[in-house]
Amino acid sequence: MPDILIPLHALKGRGVAHRQPHRFERDARAAFDDGWGTLDEALARGEEATAPATQVSWETAKSAITRNDSPDIGFNQGLNPYRGCEHGCIYCYARPTHSYLNLSPGLDFETRLVAKRNIAELLRGELLRPAYVPELLVIGTVTDAYQPIERELRLTRAVLEVLHTAHHPLAMVTKGSGVERDLDLLAPMGAQRLAAVYVTITTLDAKLARILEPRAAAPHRRLRTIRTLAEAGVPVGVSVSPQIPFVNDDMEQVLEAAFDAGARRAFYQVLRLPWELSDMFRQWLELHYPDRAARVMARVQDMRGGKDYDADFATRMKGRGVWADLLRQRFVKTCDRLGFNREREALDAGQFRPAALRGQGDLF
Known part of the structure; x- marks a missing residue:
């Protein structure tokens, strides 16, 4: 049963209001009324109704590429x-x-973040290994590389600098308008077929x-990011996920x-609810x-x-059955009508120049 602490509507700017117990926990705790009305009184006073501040801890990672x-x-x-x-x-x-961090997938996931302090240095070392074979590297495959803390920590920026120097192909998926900050790196890489960006827009309904x-950035702001990237010459696409x-x-x-x-590529996925996410959703x-x-x-289960x-x-990405097929048809027909996915030019791993990274360790 969810460990509900305060009403979700009281937490502006947060997606989840409770510390959902994770699947490895033995105990689950829940707030309760002791008969004296203290819980209701506390909520009425607004106690603990302020969205909790984001906490960032540092991690010394063992590897960069997954x-x-x-x-x-x-x-x-x-x-x-980043984790979280x-x-x-x-x-x-x-x-x-x-x-896996002994943290809640609920409120902890969006308030207790982990930053990999040595991510750029590790990446540089891995690219310099004699046995390394270059191929597309996708940034932000689990959590968004341009979430708000990136403005201060600049770990994604450091990673892009390594890839830019090495002429290594990359792609990224983001909801963050902060990607525009790094156009000085992404634009020349895009022109050389070394970079592509996908912006996720789940809905236009603000x-x-x-x-x-x-x-995340508002829908109209994400559209502006697409336009900015496209005008700078970066191959840009859109993810209309999840459905x-x-x-x-x-x-x-x-x-x-x-x-x-200006987006010319598109993809989608249907809603995925693994493990604890089902109860939260x-x-x-x-x-x-x-x-x-x-x-x-009922339709999700269909x-x-x-x-x-x-x-x-x-089936995990697209689902199965009548409803999944309907979504597929809508997507394919709309893409065909508009002209999405007609150009499938691959990014070029043949330009990889690891020697350019030598002697650069003191940059990070």
């Missing part, structure tokens, strides 16, 4: 400068990863985005707006959409073989 062999993921190498994400997206499938992705039945039902409008802004639905919560979850989630590689 590798996967999942057949449904179109890349083999990823990199994430301040954007607070309620649907984030990465929330359960905080459980009111929905505010409760769905409370600390949530009866919640964000404006896929076609998002694709049209993104294409008008259900609570969010009951709060914001009580009239349709059961209907939303796409997951009757369960909230199915991790099968063949």
Whole structure:
């Protein structure tokens, strides 16, 4: 049962209001009324109703590049400068990863962040290994590399500097407008077929985005980011993910707006609810959409073989069944009509120049 501390609506700017117990915990705690009305009085006074501040701890990482062999993921190498994400997206499938840190995938995931202090130095060392074979490196595969703390910590910037120097191909997916800060690196790399950026726009409905992705850039701001990247010559695409039945039902409008802004590639995924995320998302639905919560979850289960989630590689990204097929048809037809995904020029790993990194260790 969720460890509910305060009403979700009291926490402006946060996606979850409770410290959801993670799956490795033995005990779960819940606030309760002791009969004297103290809990209600505290809430009435506004005690603990202020959104908790973000805390950042430093980690000395052991490696920079992560590798996967999942057949449904179109890349083999990823990199994430941060654990946890301040954007607070309620649907984030990465929330359960905080459980491995003995932290809650609920409020802790968006307030107790971990920064990898040596990420750029590690990356440089890994690229210099004689056995390293260059291929596309995707940044922000788990949590957003341009979440708000990047403005101060600049770890993503340091990583881009290494890749820029080495002429190593990269792609990234982000909701953060902070990516515009690094156009001095991304623009020349884009012109050399070494960089591409995908901006996630889940909906154009600002009111929905505010409760769905409370600390991410507003939809209109993300469209401006697409336009800025495209005008600078960076190959840019849009992710219309996740698709949530009866919640964000404006896929076609998002694709049209993104294409008008300059995006020429697009992809989507359906809602994924692994581990603890299912309970959190259900609570969010009951709060914001009580009239349709059961209907939303029924359609989610239709796409997951009757369960909230199915991790099968063949279906986890797009789902299965009638509703999943309907989403696929909508996406494909809209992309064909607008002209998305007609140019599939691959990024060029043949330009990799590791020798350029030698003697640069003191930069980080």
